[in-house]
Amino acid sequence: MTEAADSMAPAIAFRTVSKSYGQHQVLFDVSAEIPRGATVAVLGSSGSGKSTLVRCVNRLEDFQGGEIGVGDVRLAPGVATRGARKLNDRQVAKYRTDIGMVFQSFNLFQHLTVLKNLIEAPVGVLGWSKEKAVARARDLLAKVGLPDKEEAYPSRLSGGQQQRIAIARALMMEPSIMLFDEPTSALDPELTGEVLSVVKELALGGRTSLIVTHELTFARDVASHVMVLDHGRLVEFGPAKEIFRAPRSERTRRFFESGGLR
Ligand SMILES: Nc1ncnc2c1ncn2[C@@H]1O[C@H](COP(=O)(O)OP(=O)(O)OP(=O)(O)O)[C@@H](O)[C@H]1O
Ligand SMILES: [Mg+2]
Numbered sequence: 001m002t003e004a005a006d007s008m009a010p011a012i013a014f015r016t017v018s019k020s021y022g023q024h025q026v027l028f029d030v031s032a033e034i035p036r037g038a039t040v041a042v043l044g045s046s047g048s049g050k051s052t053l054v055r056c057v058n059r060l061e062d063f064q065g066g067e068i069g070v071g072d073v074r075l076a077p078g079v080a081t082r083g084a085r086k087l088n089d090r091q092v093a094k095y096r097t098d099i100g101m102v103f104q105s106f107n108l109f110q111h112l113t114v115l116k117n118l119i120e121a122p123v124g125v126l127g128w129s130k131e132k133a134v135a136r137a138r139d140l141l142a143k144v145g146l147p148d149k150e151e152a153y154p155s156r157l158s159g160g161q162q163q164r165i166a167i168a169r170a171l172m173m174e175p176s177i178m179l180f181d182e183p184t185s186a187l188d189p190e191l192t193g194e195v196l197s198v199v200k201e202l203a204l205g206g207r208t209s210l211i212v213t214h215e216l217t218f219a220r221d222v223a224s225h226v227m228v229l230d231h232g233r234l235v236e237f238g239p240a241k242e243i244f245r246a247p248r249s250e251r252t253r254r255f256f257e258s259g260g261l262r
Contacts, residue, residue: 011036011071011177011208012057018065019052025232026052027063032227032237039204041219041240042212043255044229050212053229054179057210058099059092070099070177093125100170100203104182106162108154108169114141115150118169126173133172140168144198160191164198171203178203180211216259220244228252 010033019027026049034040042050055061056068059080068075073082073095080087080095087095108117118140119133141147144164154162163183170178183199184192196218203209204222213219219226219240226243228236228251235249247253 009036010034010069011038012210013069014053014066015069016066017053017056017063017068019049019056019061019063027056027232029066030229030232030234031066032234034208034210034225036208037206038224039209039211039222040225040227041223042210042227042229043214043216043219043252045255047231048229049232050229051181054181054210054212057177057179058096058101060101070095097121097125097173098175098177100173100175100178102163102166102170102178102180102183102199102203104186106154106159106166106186108162108166110154112153113150114146114152114154114157114165117154117165118172121169122172136172137168140171141165143202144168145194158191159187160194163187163191163195167195167198167203176207178207178209180209180213182212182214185214216256228255 118137
């Protein structure tokens with residue numbers, strides 16, 4: 001493939017992705033091509049499959065049908081490949097370092113200080129020197145407004161602070177893709193703003209992001225694209241401006257009218 005053609009290739013291509021938990025099918029033939037650099041708001045009511053879809057991208061979940069292309073990696077049921085080669089566990093771990101993930105529940109290592117939370121993967125998985133990792137961590141802690149917390153343990157921090165640390169940790173290896181799964185839904189309303197502004201200022205620019213959120217105002221503000229799931233089916237996908245102005249599906253229209261509430 002030529003370089004020009006390659007830069008046109010989608011960052012993430014979902015191709016008829018289906019997933020079940022036991023007998024319970026939760027994703028049905030989801031297909032969507034996410035352009036490079038897009039910020040995609042992933043919307044839908046509770047249980048519609050948003051978290052599951054996003055978790056399939058970094059292989060936290062396997063799936064039973066279809067495939068997901070992420071750059072030059074192809075994820076298929078039970079296997080990840082690059083070209084003709086199957087990725088082993090270590091290569092999958094490395095693949096994950098190019099994808100930052102921020103969860104609703106922060107998911108920091110509680111037994112490690114903030115600084116150690118940040119440097120653990122770059123040093124352990126990518127083999128960065130400790131000096132390089134610490135320098136980058138300090139830079140990011142300053143950028144998320146928490147330069148004085150490097151020796152703190154997560155349990156001593158507010159939810160908003162923990163989430164800003166989690167965002168800094170996800171950005172350590174300058175991932176080309178960021179996945180956010182309801183990054184503010186566990187926070188008090190007054191802490192939500194500070195986290196969303198860190199997401200907007202720091203995490204989105206120049207990379208491809210999928211953001212599961214119920215914050216429709218935020219989605220309108222930052223999203224270039226919108227994806228709406230309903231009972232595991234993709235009912236809407238396209239440019240945010242068009243969809244917010246005139247959703248194609250009745251389901252999306254009702255979802256917007258409800259204010260994105262669960
Ligand atoms: N580990 C699991 N085992 C069995 N079923 C699961 C599991 N995780 C999710 N499900 C089911 O899959 C469906 C989709 O769940 P998912 O968490 O992806 O929804 P969601 O859109 O993220 O919802 P919410 O907005 O509440 O987070 C739901 O019916 C859920 O009960
Ligand atoms: Mg969810």
